[in-house]
Amino acid sequence: MPDNVRRKADSCLIVALASGLTMRDAAKQAGVSEKTVARRLADPAFRRQVAAEKAAMIARATAMLADASTEAVTTLRRLLQAEAESVRLGAARSILELGVKLKDSQELEQRIAALEQLANNPTEIMRRVI
Numbered sequence: 001m002p003d004n005v006r007r008k009a010d011s012c013l014i015v016a017l018a019s020g021l022t023m024r025d026a027a028k029q030a031g032v033s034e035k036t037v038a039r040r041l042a043d044p045a046f047r048r049q050v051a052a053e054k055a056a057m058i059a060r061a062t063a064m065l066a067d068a069s070t071e072a073v074t075t076l077r078r079l080l081q082a083e084a085e086s087v088r089l090g091a092a093r094s095i096l097e098l099g100v101k102l103k104d105s106q107e108l109e110q111r112i113a114a115l116e117q118l119a120n121n122p123t124e125i126m127r128r129v130i
Contacts, residue, residue: 010049013040018053 009030016026023037030037040046079091118124 009036010040010046013037014046014049014053017041017050018057 009032013026013030013032016029017023017037021029023034023041027034027037041050073095076091076095079087080095082088082091
């Protein structure tokens with residue numbers, strides 16, 4: 001297979017696998033055999049490329065969700081002024097529940113970061129134990 005054809009097939013295969021397609025479906029989409037997919041997945045560098053593409057996809061989706069979150073909060077705040085009491089109650093409940101979840105998530109993130117920092121500093125662990 002010529003080098004440029006292989007690069008194109010690999011690129012398509014990387015996106016397909018990162019998207020969660022099965023080996024069979026990814027092979028079909030990339031126009032290669034399942035054996036080729038298995039052979040490519042045996043290559044650690046190729047697997048790293050798939051993992052990097054998956055991480056990039058997740059980062060893009062996260063950015064889109066963050067962008068939409070601002071609009072969602074604006075909508076919920078607007079619903080707090082609705083005429084129907086049930087709509088106001090639903091908006092208030094959503095805001096409070098999401099606020100608590102966000103706070104919990106931030107606290108957990110901080111605790112994990114502190115534990116990671118501690119784990120990367122063995123002398124600090126010993127100082128705290130003694």
